[in-house]
Amino acid sequence: MKPTEVLYEVEGPAFFITSIGLSNYFFFKKRELEESDLYLVCIAESDEIEALKEGRLSIRGAMNKRIGWLVEICPKGSVIRFQEQSHDVFVALLPAPGLALYAKFGNVPDSLIQANSLMAFKFYSDSMHDKSMPLRLLTETVEGVSKFVKGVLTPSALLEGRDGRFFDVRVNEPVFASLLISIDAPSVDAVGLRENKRTQNLSVAELESASIERGRETWSVIQDAVRSYTGSSVTKFNAVEHREFLDNIVDLMPTESNDFSKIEITFRAGARTEIVAIDRIIGEKFVKDHSDLDGQVLSIEGVITEVNGESGTFLIRDNSYSTTTCNPQGDLFQQLDDAGYMNRGQRMKVTGKYWRRTRRGFISFSAYPVILE
Numbered sequence: 251m252k253p254t255e256v257l258y259e260v261e262g263p264a265f266f267i268t269s270i271g272l273s274n275y276f277f278f279k280k281r282e283l284e285e286s287d288l289y290l291v292c293i294a295e296s297d298e299i300e301a302l303k304e305g306r307l308s309i310r311g312a313m314n315k316r317i318g319w320l321v322e323i324c325p326k327g328s329v330i331r332f333q334e335q336s337h338d339v340f341v342a343l344l345p346a347p348g349l350a351l352y353a354k355f356g357n358v359p360d361s362l363i364q365a366n367s368l369m370a371f372k373f374y375s376d377s378m379h380d381k382s383m384p385l386r387l388l389t390e391t392v393e394g395v396s397k398f399v400k401g402v403l404t405p406s407a408l409l410e411g412r413d414g415r416f417f418d419v420r421v422n423e424p425v426f427a428s429l430l431i432s433i434d435a436p437s438v439d440a441v442g443l444r445e446n447k448r449t450q451n452l453s454v455a456e457l458e459s460a461s462i463e464r465g466r467e468t469w470s471v472i473q474d475a476v477r478s479y480t481g482s483s484v485t486k487f488n489a490v491e492h493r494e495f496l497d498n499i500v501d502l503m504p505t506e507s508n509d510f511s512k513i514e515i516t517f518r519a520g521a522r523t524e525i526v527a528i529d530r531i532i533g534e535k536f537v538k539d540h541s542d543l544d545g546q547v548l549s550i551e552g553v554i555t556e557v558n559g560e561s562g563t564f565l566i567r568d569n570s571y572s573t574t575t576c577n578p579q580g581d582l583f584q585q586l587d588d589a590g591y592m593n594r595g596q597r598m599k600v601t602g603k604y605w606r607r608t609r610r611g612f613i614s615f616s617a618y619p620v621i622l623e
Contacts, residue, residue: 251327254323257351265309267294276313276477280343286330293316295483298362305355306365306523315361339446351579363422364516365523367432369465371395371502372514380427387431394501395431401498401570402468405460409567410553410595411427413449416442417457436461470522471495477524479535485523492550494570496540500581503533544605550613551599551622557592564592572611576600579616586619597622599602
């Protein structure tokens with residue numbers, strides 16, 4: 251048994267690829283015996299090999315196959331014996347989750363779907379099984395992911411009115427056991443864009459690029475938050491500055507009050523796919539920071555979607571697609587109305603005291619807003 255390509259060596263090939271017939275196979279050394287070595291063996295696909303070498307896929311992810319073998323090989327390379335293993339037994343023998351081919355890659359995804367998607371969410375729960383899960387849990391999870399993706403990927407140029415209907419993402423087939431929901435690159439309805447007067451001059455390519463950039467910015471915030479909550483960063487996460495982000499992500503967090511024990515979020519940044527794992531301890535810190543926003547003075551920037559003259563309030567939709575009730579104090583509403591700013595589609599930034607509410611947030615302010623358009 252001669253290696254076609256050695257991927258890792260420790261006093262000889264420890265992880266290698268061998269061609270047998272028309273197929274390639276992974277050989278991973280599981281144990282050294284007195285007169286032989288014991289290997290885990292499974293078929294190796296070309297896209298898995300590529301992702302493994304690029305640090306986008308773990309060894310476990312590359313070798314998690316329905317069919318696998320334990321193979322005993324003598325020092326000269328001859329096969330002494332082999333035995334096919336059940337999937338459960340074979341997977342239990344594989345390396346730990348997230349283990350990359352080389353340490354420099356750090357923690358990496360355990361599936362090719364995660365490795366190749368723009369963004370993916372893998373939820374862990376004792377209530378989730380490979381063939382079924384409670385409908386309530388599935389529905390709540392999908393709705394939470396939909397809210398988050400819409401909030402962090404919709405280009406700001408499509409926030410006005412119903413312009414967001416021209417933007418969408420493709421969702422790959424969900425994978426059960428732990429629930430894996432993966433998102434492909436965003437797409438824009440070019441025909442609908444051209445037929446709408448307000449959006450007809452927008453560039454499809456620029457909107458898609460702006461969406462990817464928003465995704466990168468959000469990924470950076472996720473990483474900063476996790477580093478802060480785990481103590482690996484000396485900088486405290488600024489919840490007030492990132493209210494929009496917290497509004498979107500808290501429903502996905504594993505806590506003691508829901509069914510999730512962990513969530514993995516991945517983002518494909520260029521050639522690399524990066525990953526963060528959030529357990530209940532970290533998830534609770536996200537939720538606490540969000541709840542601590544009540545009564546804080548913060549700024550909300552967005553577009554007016556509704557004006558209520560009788561109550562002297564208006565609704566503003568921010569860049570994360572969250573809507574907040576704005577309550578100007580004194581005669582400020584009248585000043586803004588007289589100046590011609592109380593109109594749907596008007597963009598502004600208001601600063602005041604904020605409270606979370608079940609349906610939408612609420613902000614009360616007395617300072618004149620910053621008029622942006």
